[in-house]
Amino acid sequence: MEYILVTDVGSTTTKARLFQKIKGEWRYVLSGEAPTTVEAPYENVIMGVQNAIREVEELTGLKILSDEGKIIKPHYDGHGVDFYCTTSSAGGGLQRMVAGVIKTMTAESANRAALGAGAIVMDVIAVDDGRPDYEKIERIRHLRPDMILLAGGTDGGTTTLVMQIAELIAAANPRARLGADYKLPLVFAGNKAVRPAIKKLMGDKFALSIVDNIRPVLEIENTEPARRAIHELFMEHVMSHAPGYPELMTWTDLDILPTPAGEGMAMQLIAYIEKKNVLGVGLGGATTNVYSVFDGKFVRSVSANLGMSYSICNVMKEAGIKNIMRWIPFEIDEGDLVDILRNKMIRPTTIPHTLKSLVVEHAVAREALRLGLKHHKTIATRLKGAKRAQRMIGDILEYTLKETYIDMMKIDIIAGTGGLLSHAPRRVQSMLILTDGFQPEGVTKMYQDSVFMMPHLGVLSKAFPEIAWNIFDKDCLIRLGTIIAPAGTANQGEPVAKVRIELPEGEVFERDVTFGEIIRVPLAERTQAKAIISPTHDFDVGAGLGKTLETTIEGGVVGVVIDARGRPLVLPEDDEERRKTLVRWFESLDMYPEAFLKECKGE
CATH class of the missing domain: 3.30.420.40 (ATPase, nucleotide binding domain)
Incomplete structure (x- = not known):
């Protein structure tokens, strides 16, 4: 070859x-x-x-x-x-509807399976979702998905409620998005006891595929069979009806994958090779895909309404204009900012032609990442209902623990792809956007896609993982550097940590870092250094509050960034003070040209 x-x-x-x-x-x-x-x-x-x-x-x-x-x-x-x-x-990718019995249990597991297969989930229908039956039927009828995933009941558990949801779908008689000349694919991944009844009810109306239960018992989530079935049906039904795809399928040596599935495989490849926890993002024009591989468990979420061009006004609507304005270091009228974002939405292919419009897009990107991660944490959750006292169906005794298992202190690598990040004029810009949006804690390596190549290498890794990783490592992944971010808060100027970095050729960087500072230390790509971080008693860098961490850190095109702005990151309330603070941070990192930052300060 x-x-x-x-x-x-x-x-x-x-x-x-x-x-x-x-x-x-x-x-x-x-x-x-x-x-x-x-x-x-x-x-x-x-x-x-x-x-x-x-x-x-x-x-x-x-x-x-x-x-x-x-x-x-x-x-x-x-x-x-x-x-x-x-x-x-x-053509909108793979669009599907998900149905289950309990919204927070089987329906949530089915949702995770669909997202993991690279689908855009249009709606999640459940017995307890609060809508009356006629409304659910109306909704199912109007969706026109590419596929339906139906789950519900543990093996040997409820049959009545599973059939209740199935009968709603059958009564709605939904039509496929790509025309009425073929049966709509339906994957059943629920209680095996109702399989004969499902066959009888759905067999003639849908292209029915029956796979192992997603939740065979409450303690286990088994999404892989459903994921495989989704992909096979995507090829067999959806792709074979899309214009030109039947011929394209004869050209390929591998099945065609949905783009987000390819991107997800690339993130999994990083986690597999590095043996680390990874948080990744694909920041697109219409959607924001967030991926996590945490303790070996892969989860993808798609925020279908958060993007940097077509969906930029949705970011404004969800985040609020004030949250976007807080990242802008110069005075701007609220109405003018709204107009800039609306113009971008109606001209989605335009690129920023002034530094001010670039800074505005960077501000929106931070909010898209923040909201994307917030949504991801609702998908990346512990199994609800597992090992808990169940008084009656849907009435679960909740543990007093965090819903999500994503712990930013335990995320080792953050990787970003998408036009805005890949095409940032200075690499430090994409590094700070990822840092401000995701707010990593402790010591975290930062990676970025050089040219949009992650989906390509993800699909290639199915056939040739070693070839894909070699290209990935040498030509795709840009190592931005390492973020050291003590978690905790203090008053401006108070001590946060003593940081000592033993650089190559005997050089030593040593500094007492104070609250509110952000410092850039040059350290070349693929170069390692020993770091000793001793936080004060109110701060944690991964070893516990006030405990010293000794670790090896890696350099990158940006180097090492010591972020002592606190977690959670809070900006000053006063507008003038906030703008001064942003300019100080940007100057410290050499984010934008010096003349522009002086102009922001009014000099």
């Missing part, structure tokens, strides 16, 4: 990435991009794929397409590639 081609058929752009074996190791060569052609007048994704590949051909001189417009395989004498695969989110 010498050449591998991977494409991503996105909602607006089709992106081709060419990889080549050079001197015995696999490397990224270059990219070709073209508008996606899923909608009228073209209605054939093949055309967009061919156009993206032609750009690769022009730039490399390698002839990949035959005279008939198909990919030549295998590679020979300057023609063709050896392997081709693709991801896709064109």
Whole structure:
């Protein structure tokens, strides 16, 4: 094998990435991009794929397409590639409805399974979701999903309530999004005792697929069989009816994956290779996908209404204009800011042309990340109902513990992808956006996608994990550096920690850090240093309150950032004081040009 081609058929752009074996190791060569052609007048994704590949051909001189417009395989004498695969989110990706018995138990588990398979969940219907039956039927009828996932009941548990939900779906008789000429796929992953009744009720109306129960007992969540079934049905029913996909499926050497599933596999690859807890984000124009691999458990959440272009006004609506304004270091009228964001929404492909408009987008990104993580924590939860006294169905004796198991102190790596992060003019900007949005605690490594390549390498890792990691490591992952963030709060200027970093060539950085400071220490990429962090009694860096942590830290293109602004991060209430504080932080990190920051200060 010498050449591998991977494409991503996105909602607006089709992106081709060419990889080549050079001197015995696999490397990224270059990219070709073209508008996606899923909608009228073209209605054939093949055309967009061919156009993206032609750009690769022009730039490399390698002839990949035959005279008939198909990919030549295998590679020979300057023609063709050896392997081709693709991801896709064109036409709205994989949209599905989820149904279960108890909203916080089986329905929640089914929701996690659907999200993990790369789906956008349109709605979650449950017996106890507070809506009357006629409203549920009306909702199911109007959704027009690509697929339905029905769960409910432990094995040998309730049958009546499972059938109640099934009968609502049957009565609604929903139609598939991509036309009425085929049966809507339905995956049943509930109580095995009701399988015969489900077959009888649903068998003729739906393309029914029965898999193992998602919650066979309350203590166990088994999402993998449902995830696999979702993917198989996605290929068999949804992709085979989308314009141009049947032909594209004959070209690929692997099944087509939904783009978020590819992105999720890339995040899992980082966690697997590094053997660490990872929190990742795909910050898109229409959606924000948050991924976590925590103690080996992978969870994805999609905030389908939070994005940086099409959905930018939804971020404003959910966060509130004041929360966006708090990150802006210059005076701006609230009405003007609203107009800037509305203009971005109606012209989603425009890019910032002034530093002020760039800073505004960075402010929105922080809020999109904050809200995305908040939503993710509602998905990444402990199993409800497990080992708890159950007085009556739905009335569960709750533990007095945090709902989510995501502990920022135990997150070792944060990884970001998406246009705004990948194309930030200075890498320190994306590092601080990720830091302010997610607020990591303790010692955390920060990674970023160089060019949008994570979905491509995620799908490639299914067939060739070692090749995918080699390209990932050498050409995709930019190591931004390490954040040291003591958790706790204090008054401005009070001592937070004594930090000692033993740098290469015998240099030593030593400093008593005070509250409100943020400091950048240069340390080159792939360079390690020993750090000794001794927090005061009110602060924790991972060893406990007031306890010293000795650890090895890694450098990056930004270096090491010591963030003593406190957790949770609180900005001053007074507008003038807040703007001065932001400028001081930005100056300390060399975030934006000096002249611009002086202008923000009114100098």
